[in-house]
Amino acid sequence: MARPGGDTAAIVAGADGCPGGWICVLLDRSSRSVTPLLCRSSEELLAIHPEPSVLAIDMPIGLPDSGDRDCDRIARTLLGPRRSSVFPAPIRPSLAAVTRRGADAISRAIVGRGVGAQAWALYRRVLSLDRLIGPEEQALCVEVHPELSFFALNGDRPVPDAKRSPGGIATRRALIDAAFGPEAFPLVRRAIAPIEADDDDLLDALAACWTAHRIAEGTAQRIPADPPTDARGLRMEMWF
Incomplete structure (x- = not known):
């Protein structure tokens, strides 16, 4: 399979869901400058x-009709103590x-696993992306998990x-500073109001962008x- 992107492509991006919609960070690979965007919908993203x-998105792309995805299982193994950050992808x-009750009933009937409130909160985003991304769009849009990106940034160690603990924020911030320079995170933070995205959302989007650059x-x-x-x-x- 040909990988997304290409050696001559100047712009890559990473996106993470946030209270305001999607925080998206663009990287100009030539100048190494970053540009933050707040997208209100998946269509806008x-x-x-x-x-x-390359647009690296922290959200499931490609959904099973039943059971777990191989990529989720492998990610949990790699992440060890951070394995709980990889939620099972919804079954199609x-x-x-x-309603969550309806999704819960369908999931329990097919895979014997319910749908919790945290998982249900992601359903609307998953569904919106599923309607927009087909095999052709997958040449541009790739799925990432920020904890895998940080795993790679941290020398293939979880x-x-x-991520929301003081130590977790500090460690991830240091990894992002090393990858993008110490000015990148403050630039993104100044551009996006705290009510729209938390610090961990911004760090996750930057980590996704770093993976887009690697792709x-x-x-x-x-x-x-x-x-x-x-x-x-x-x-x-x-991808990571």
């Missing part, structure tokens, strides 16, 4: 300008539900502290190496 060669039949450079890793496709032909994979 996929229409950002300038168009990046449950996306048809309009970050020991939870464009040809140095990123993908799990699994030969990903299966879902019923819509989407690859079920993660």
Whole structure:
């Protein structure tokens, strides 16, 4: 499979969901400058300008009809103490539900696992992306998990502290400073109001952007190496 992006593409981007919608960080690979954007919807996210060669998104892309995805299982193994940050991807039949109770019933009937409030909160974003991203769009839009990005930034070691703890914020901030320079995070923080995105959201978007840059450079890793496709032909994979 040809990897997304390309060596000559100047702009890459990483995106993470936040209270205000999506925090998206663009990186100009030539000047190394970052530009933060706040997108209110998935439609706005996929229409950002300038168009990046890679858009790395922290959200499931490619959904199973039943069971767990291989990429989720592998990610949990790699992350060890941070494994709980990898939520099971919704099964596609449950996306048809309009209430958490309905999604819970469908999921329990098919996989014997319910849908908690935290998982249900992600359903609308997952569904909106699923309607916008097909196999053709997956040449641009790739799934990432920020904890895997931080794993790679940290020398292929899980970050020991939870991301919202003081130690977790400090460690991830230091990793982002080393990757982008110490001015990048303050620039993004000044541009995005705290009510719209927390510090950990900004750090996750920057980590996703770093992975997008690695994909464009040809140095990123993908799990699994030969990903299966879902019923819509989407690859079920993660990059880091």
